[in-house]
Amino acid sequence: MTPAAVSAGTEQALCEATERLFTGQPTRTDGKLTKNNLWREAGVSRATMNRATSVLADWDNRVGQSPATLLAESDALRE
Template identity: 50%
Template sequence: MTETDRKINEAFDRLLAGHPEITDGKLTVSNICVEAGVSRASYYRSPPGSRNQTTARHTANSPARTRRPP
């Protein structure tokens, strides 16, 4: 894991836990990047496996989403 990947994962964990240091705390790519101190380009250049692990952790901690009937 690179230093950038570590920063991204730590920022994601802070946002997921509700403890942002810089942003409003919304779980967005922009906020993850700001919290991590990396550019969006660096985020998207990080190995997809790292981003998939981050997304998988979020999905596992989220309640199931259901569609409302029309």
């Protein structure tokens, strides 16, 4: 059985939380770009966040392209 998709309101809450975290304007967390902060920032459960596959795909893509990630990869290559 496949898990149920999230509601439009939940998806919107996760998208808004993503934007707040990536713009450095968190309201409920310390602002680190982690999935733990994403679900907390959105005010949903971790299980609910995990059902929002399109939001998580966007999150993973954006985290992979964030300046902090690129800097860490660059530092690792120099070692």
